[in-house]
Each structure stands twice: as structure tokens, then as C-alpha cells.
Amino acid sequence: MTPDPTLYARENIRTLQPYASARDSVAADANLTLLDANENPFGDGMVNRYPDPVQGELRDAYARIKGVNPEMVVFGNGSDELIDLSIRIFCEPGKDAIVVCPPTFGMYKVSATANNVDVRSVPLMEPDFSLDTAGVMAASKGAKMLFLCSPNSPTGNILNREDMLLLIRTFDGIVAIDEAYIEFTQEESCTSLIAQYPKVIVFQTFSKYWGLAGARVGAVLADSRVADLFRRTKAPYNVNNLSARAALQALGAAEQKEQEKEILLAEREKLAEVLSGLSFVSYVFPSVTNFLYMRTAPGAGERVYSFLFARGIVIRNYGGAVDHLRISVGTPDQNRALTAALNDFSSTLS
Ligand SMILES: *Cc1c(COP(=O)(O)O)cnc(C)c1O
Numbered sequence: 086m087t088p089d090p091t092l093y094a095r096e097n098i099r100t101l102q103p104y105a106s107a108r109d110s111v112a113a114d115a116n117l118t119l120l121d122a123n124e125n126p127f128g129d130g131m132v133n134r135y136p137d138p139v140q141g142e143l144r145d146a147y148a149r150i151k152g153v154n155p156e157m158v159v160f161g162n163g164s165d166e167l168i169d170l171s172i173r174i175f176c177e178p179g180k181d182a183i184v185v186c187p188p189t190f191g192m193y194k195v196s197a198t199a200n201n202v203d204v205r206s207v208p209l210m211e212p213d214f215s216l217d218t219a220g221v222m223a224a225s226k227g228a229k230m231l232f233l234c235s236p237n238s239p240t241g242n243i244l245n246r247e248d249m250l251l252l253i254r255t256f257d258g259i260v261a262i263d264e265a266y267i268e269f270t271q272e273e274s275c276t277s278l279i280a281q282y283p284k285v286i287v288f289q290t291f292s293k294y295w296g297l298a299g300a301r302v303g304a305v306l307a308d309s310r311v312a313d314l315f316r317r318t319k320a321p322y323n324v325n326n327l328s329a330r331a332a333l334q335a336l337g338a339a340e341q342k343e344q345e346k347e348i349l350l351a352e353r354e355k356l357a358e359v360l361s362g363l364s365f366v367s368y369v370f371p372s373v374t375n376f377l378y379m380r381t382a383p384g385a386g387e388r389v390y391s392f393l394f395a396r397g398i399v400i401r402n403y404g405g406a407v408d409h410l411r412i413s414v415g416t417p418d419q420n421r422a423l424t425a426a427l428n429d430f431s432s433t434l435s
Contacts, residue, residue, distance in 0.1 A: 087282070087283050088283070089283075089310065090259065090283040090284045090307075090310060090311050091310050091311060091313075091314060093175050093229060093259050093284065094174050094175055095173075095175065095176070095177055098173075098174050098314060098317075098318055099314075101317055103317035103318075104321055106122075106135070106138050106321040106322070107121045107122035107135065108122065108135050108136070108137055108138050108321070108322075109138055109139075109321075112137045112141065115130055119134065122134075122135055131326055131330070132325075132326055134326070135322050136322050136324060136325055136329060137329075138316075138322060139316065140158075140159070140324055140329065141155075142333065143302075143324070143329045143333055144158045146337075147160075147304060147332075150336055150339070151274070151289075152276075153276055153279075153306055156309035157276075157279065157306050157307055157308065157309055157312050158304055158305075159305050159307075159312050159315040159316050159319065160303065160304050160323075160324045160329075160332075161303045161304070161319065161323055162301045162302075162323050162324060163290065163292065163303045164263070164265065164289070164303030164305075165192050165303065166301075166319075166323060167288055167303050167315070168192050168196050168261075168288060169192075169200070170318060170319055171230065171261055171286065171305070171315075172196050172197055172202055172230065173200060174314050174318055175229050175230055175258075175259050176197070176200060176202040176229050176230060177202075177229075178200055178202060179201050181202050181203070181229040181230075182202065182204070182227065182229065183197050183203070183204055183205070183229065183230040183231070183232060184205045184206075184207060184224050184225050184228045184230070184232065185204060185207075185232045186206070186207050186208065186216060186217070186221065186232070186233065186234075186237075187208055187209070188209065188214075188237075188239055188240060188403070188409075189209070189234045189239075190234050190237075190263060190265075193232040193261075205224045205225075205228060207220040207221045207224045208220075209237070209240065213242060214237060214240040214242050214370070215242075215244070215245055216233070216244055216245065216248040216249070216252070218251050218252060221252055221256075222252070222255055225255075225256050225257075225258070228256075228258055229258045229259065230258055230259045230260075230261055231252060231256050231258060231259070231260045231261065232261050233249060233252070233260065233261070234263040234265075235249065235262060235263070235264065235272075235275070236266040236267070236269070236270060236272075236372075236373050236374045238265065238376070238411075239376070239378050239401065239403060239409070239411040240378050241370055241371070241373065241376060241378045242370065242371065242372070243270060253278065253282050253284070253285060254282075256284075258284065259284050259286060260282075260285050260286070261287075261288065262275045262287050262288070263287075263288045264288060264289050265288065265289065265290045265292070265293055266293055266373070266375065268294035268342075268346065269293070269294060269373060269375050270374070271373075272373070274287065275287050276306045279306065279307065279308055283308035283310070283311065285307075286305055286307040286308075286311060287305070287306040287307070288303060288304070289305075289306065290302070290304065291303070291304075291331075291335060294346060294375075295332070295336075295342060296335060296342070297328075297331055297332060300332065301328060302324060302328050302332045346375075348416075349414045350375075352414050352416075352420050353372060353375065353376075353377060353414045355420070356377060356414060356420055356423070356424070357369050357372070357377055359424050359427065360377060360427070363431055364382075364431060364434060365381050365385040365389065365430075365431070365434060366381055366382075366385075367379075367380045367381060367382055368380045375413060375414045376411055376412060376413045376414060377412050377414070378410070379409065379410050379411075380407055380408065380409055381410060382408075383408065384408065385408060386404065386408025386409065386410050387404065387408065388430075389410065392426070392429075392430045392433075393423070393430070396422075398423055398426055400412045400413075
């Protein structure tokens with residue numbers, strides 16, 4: 086018997102009566118005369134009608150591609166919304182805590198803090214940004230959620246599966262695994278762990294591999310009982326019709342997305358080589374994603390950043406005690422421009 090993961094949810098969420106929306110029982114169907122939602126009847130149905138609250142068509146298509154049961158999938162207005170929602174579902178404000186492993190995605194901490202939920206940080210371990218499993222286990226006592234990001238941003242590495250499994254087995258709470266970059270890797274998704282460990286929830290997104298950052302569509306994949314908590318707690322129409330259509334079209338263009346991925350991965354390798362050869366770059370971390378993370382000589386990060394910015398090239402500067410930069414892999418043309426600018430910066434040093 087797997088324990089019921091909904092027992093980790095806040096009592097008021099477990100007993101929440103969801104909003105009964107007009108589109109719950111009947112999807113907007115062109116063959117129906119819909120006079121139930123006070124919509125404006127003039128229009129073609131694409132935007133004058135409310136969206137499907139259970140996101141059925143997109144859910145079925147996504148579940149098929151990801152090899153999961155459709156009941157396990159809920160979409161949000163980006164995974165940002167779902168991260169926030171997960172904290173609202175499981176963490177009691179002013180009482181509960183989450184554990185995060187920096188350097189990592191900043192939204193876990195922002196959402197926790199916005200919800201008055203404590204954040205305990207257990208840094209990833211240098212030099213490879215692996216999990217400090219003993220540290221996480223020590224810090225996890227009484228915490229409600231553990232956030233793991235694999236592949237991790239900004240560092241670009243995948244977390245060791247055995248390390249994650251150890252934490253999943255020992256942590257008494259919800260383990261949220263952010264897989265925003267999973268499609269760029271050969272790794273198996275952690276969704277395959279949900280059947281055995283229903284306390285695992287997985288975030289994915291249309292913002293990176295699928296190329297729809299502007300459409301704002303994220304997904305949470307979870308045990309169907311947990312997915313039901315998300316469905317009942319979210320705003321009923323949180324993914325709009327235009328974005329759902331864009332997401333469906335992207336899923337239908339899987340071959341094109343794979344080709345784009347291959348280009349980005351080949352470009353990443355070229356870029357990594359260029360960066361490694363630069364005198365002011367002390368280390369380029371191995372990446373399984375569509376970005377590269379690097380350490381520069383002390384003080385160089387800020388100057389490279391400003392130099393590139395003046396050329397109209399914007400990268401991410403992490404500063405800190407030692408300088409770290411993150412660069413997204415662009416098109417071949419963009420990467421050529423970046424390479425030229427970096428070489429120019431190099432020559433200002435000699
Ligand atoms: C980009 C990114 C996301 C995606 O967030 P959306 O709200 O879906 O755009 C989530 N997690 C990480 C680690 C990311 O880098």
C-alpha cells in the first residue's frame with residue numbers, strides 16, 4: 086500500500102469544494118447552444134468561449150507523448166503558477182517549511198516567501214553541483230516539501246538518480262522535481278517514480294524545448310489524487326484557449342522540435358569549446374541543457390557582461406563571491422555574434 090499523498094495537503098485544501106464552473110460539465114462544443122456562462126455569443130468560439138477547465142484535449146495529447154495517464158496531468162499559466170499552487174496546496178503559512186538546494190531556480194523561494202512559508206537552503210556541492218544528501222536529510226526534519234531541479238538551472242547538470250531516490254525514500258513530505266529541461270537530455274523522467282512514490286510531483290513546461298515561453302503553459306504530473314488537488318485549487322480557466330492551441334500545435338510538430346533540439350545541442354558543444362578557450366573563463370560546467378554555466382576570473386564576469394550588453398548581447402550575470410555567468414544557446418547566427426564579441430573582449434585584456 087502506498088501512503089495517500091493527499092494527507093500532506095493542508096486540511097482546508099483537502100476539504101475544499103471546488104468552484105463549479107459552467108464548462109465543467111459541457112466543453113465548448115460548436116454543436117451546442119451554450120447559454121450557460123454569460124459569454125458573448127458573437128465570435129467563432131476560439132476566444133469568446135471560456136476554456137475547458139480540465140484542459141482535456143491538451144491533457145490527452147501531452148499524456149500520450151509523455152507516456153502517462155491523462156489523470157496525472159494538470160496545466161498552469163507557466164510552471165511558475167504550478168510551483169506557487171503546490172506551496173499553497175501543501176504548506177500551511179506561518180508554520181510549514183520547504184527545502185531548496187541552491188544555486189537553483191529562484192521561484193521556489195519567491196513563492197514560499199510570498200506564502201509566508203519558511204525556506205531552508207542546503208547548497209549543492211561543488212565541484213559538480215551534486216546533492217548534499219546528508220545535509221538535505223538533516224535540514225528536512227519537519228519540512229513539508231523538498232524542491233529538486235533536474236536538470237538544474239543555472240548549473241546545467243542532472244541530479245544523480247540514486248541521490249534523488251534516497252531523498253524520496255527518506256523525506257516525510259512532498260518531493261517536487263522540476264524538469265523544465267528534461268527534453269534536452271537522454272535521462273528518464275522522474276514521472277516513472279510516481280506510481281511507486283506518489284509523494285513525487287514533477288513540473289514540466291512548454292517554455293523551453295517546446296518554444297512557447299510567451300504562451301505560458303506549464304504542467305504538473307502527479308499521482309491522480311494529487312493532480313486532483315491541483316485541479317480543484319487552481320483558477321478554473323487558468324490556461325487560455327490561444328495558449329492551449331499553441332501548445333497543441335507544438336506537440337503536433339514534434340519532429341521539428343527534435344530538429345531544433347539537435348541544432349541547439351550541437352551549438353552548445355561548439356560554444357562550450359569556444360568558452361573553455363577564453364583566458365578569462367576559468368571553468369565551463371558540463372551541461373545537459375540548452376544553456377551553459379561558467380566561472381570567470383575574479384571580477385571578469387561583470388566586465389564581460391557589460392561588454393556584451395554594450396554590443397546588444399544579453400547574458401545572465403550571477404555575480405557572487407566568485408563570478409558566474411549563464412548563457413542560453415542561441416541560433417547559429419547569434420552564437421557566431423556572441424563568439425566574435427567574446428573574442429573582442431579577450432583582445433582588450435592583452
Ligand atoms: C524556465 C524554467 C521554468 C519554466 O517556468 P515557466 O513558468 O513554465 O515558464 C521552470 N523551472 C526552471 C528551473 C526553469 O529554468
